[in-house]
Amino acid sequence: MVKNGQGLGDIMAGKNISDMIEHYLKKILAEDEKIEISRSQIANLFNVVPSQINYVINTRFTIQNGYLVESKRGGGGYIRIEKVNLLDDVDVLDTLIEMIGNQLSLRDSETIVKTLYNSGLISKREANIILAALIPDEVDSNNDLIDIFRANIMISILNHLRYEK
Amino acid sequence: MVKNGQGLGDIMAGKNISDMIEHYLKKILAEDEKIEISRSQIANLFNVVPSQINYVINTRFTIQNGYLVESKRGGGGYIRIEKVNLLDDVDVLDTLIEMIGNQLSLRDSETIVKTLYNSGLISKREANIILAALIPDEVDSNNDLIDIFRANIMISILNHLRYEK
DNA sequence: ATAATAATGGTCAAAAATGGTCAGGGATTA
DNA sequence: TAATCCCTGACCATTTTTGACCATTATTAT
Numbered sequence: 001m002v003k004n005g006q007g008l009g010d011i012m013a014g015k016n017i018s019d020m021i022e023h024y025l026k027k028i029l030a031e032d033e034k035i036e037i038s039r040s041q042i043a044n045l046f047n048v049v050p051s052q053i054n055y056v057i058n059t060r061f062t063i064q065n066g067y068l069v070e071s072k073r074g075g076g077g078y079i080r081i082e083k084v085n086l087l088d089d090v091d092v093l094d095t096l097i098e099m100i101g102n103q104l105s106l107r108d109s110e111t112i113v114k115t116l117y118n119s120g121l122i123s124k125r126e127a128n129i130i131l132a133a134l135i136p137d138e139v140d141s142n143n144d145l146i147d148i149f150r151a152n153i154m155i156s157i158l159n160h161l162r163y164e165k
Numbered sequence: 166m167v168k169n170g171q172g173l174g175d176i177m178a179g180k181n182i183s184d185m186i187e188h189y190l191k192k193i194l195a196e197d198e199k200i201e202i203s204r205s206q207i208a209n210l211f212n213v214v215p216s217q218i219n220y221v222i223n224t225r226f227t228i229q230n231g232y233l234v235e236s237k238r239g240g241g242g243y244i245r246i247e248k249v250n251l252l253d254d255v256d257v258l259d260t261l262i263e264m265i266g267n268q269l270s271l272r273d274s275e276t277i278v279k280t281l282y283n284s285g286l287i288s289k290r291e292a293n294i295i296l297a298a299l300i301p302d303e304v305d306s307n308n309d310l311i312d313i314f315r316a317n318i319m320i321s322i323l324n325h326l327r328y329e330k
Numbered sequence: 331a332t333a334a335t336a337a338t339g340g341t342c343a344a345a346a347a348t349g350g351t352c353a354g355g356g357a358t359t360a
Numbered sequence: 361t362a363a364t365c366c367c368t369g370a371c372c373a374t375t376t377t378t379g380a381c382c383a384t385t386a387t388t389a390t
Contacts, residue, residue, distance in 0.1 A: 237338080238340080239338050
């Protein structure tokens with residue numbers, strides 16, 4: 001009984017299925033720069049459980065690799081993968097992300113925003129918007145939770161600055 | 166047997182019927198800015214149950230999206246959808262702030278950002294930064310709490326934009 | 331007029347159709 | 361042989377689709 005995506009050619013001989021799925025998707029992306037797939041359909045095509053598609057995406061189509069992924073559940077659901085252009089000075093972003101643990105104080109977040117501005121990664125206007133986002137007016141301070149949220153928000157923003165669309 | 170809106174062209178291939186209905190209505194609205202439809206007629210056109218038209222309206226033609234909907238039952242009943250022109254500048258901001266309670270869902274926040282962009286109040290890049298701030302990747306706290314934070318962040322940003330004017 | 335009846339649209343909850351997470355076991359590699 | 365990577369399946373979350381039942385308005389019969 002044929003199993004695990006045999007019959008798709010021998011180019012991938014010796015590699016595992018995840019590699020084959022990755023290869024398959026990237027081949028399409030080489031031409032279209034954006035694809036929309038059905039998770040179950042792809043899983044079916046390669047004879048694997050649907051969640052393996054998530055595994056492939058999580059390990060090989062990360063933003064660090066220059067891929068954006070969006071998805072939608074429910075009827076007519078999909079997974080969309082897009083190849084984006086990574087900027088040159090991603091190092092700054094990586095460094096900053098590393099410095100942020102899972103908590104980020106107000107003071108530190110201001111420093112980071114300043115750094116971003118000085119690096120030319122964001123404009124003054126953008127810096128102010130980010131600051132507004134990081135310091136919501138009347139959230140009761142003095143709470144670890146805020147610092148956790150702030151860290152998450154900051155990291156999310158930094159990741160978005162990696163690429164241009 | 167033809168099913169589910171086939172025959173209306175393949176532009177929408179891969180999307181669900183609700184999306185197609187939305188697309189169909191918005192296409193008309195792009196020219197007329199106000200339409201009056203018969204629920205059962207549209208339902209019939211797309212081969213769906215009438216209540217799906219309500220679903221489409223409730224999820225895609227909300228006031229946050231800039232649409233006003235009125236209807237009348239009984240003989241000669243109708244559903245009227247109107248594209249309302251978003252006010253100007255500060256008014257938009259005030260309106261948006263008012264619409265946000267103390268909680269803000271992900272979906273609604275995306276709509277608001279889209280509105281800001283469509284109103285020309287923010288650039289696409291700024292829109293993306295704001296979205297990144299509103300939708301931190303992996304916050305795993307209590308959901309209500311996230312919505313509360315999101316509301317605060319959004320309001321903070323809106324207020325900031327107002328002062329910049 | 332009034333009361334039935336027909337013609338609409340509205341609500342809501344269940345079912346169906348997707349995709350997501352996570353932890354454990356197996357396979358591969360250093 | 362320990363660490364890492366791959367694969368699987370049980371369970372979860374979200375969005376769409378459907379249908380039974382309800383509400384309102386217009387028309388028709390009495």
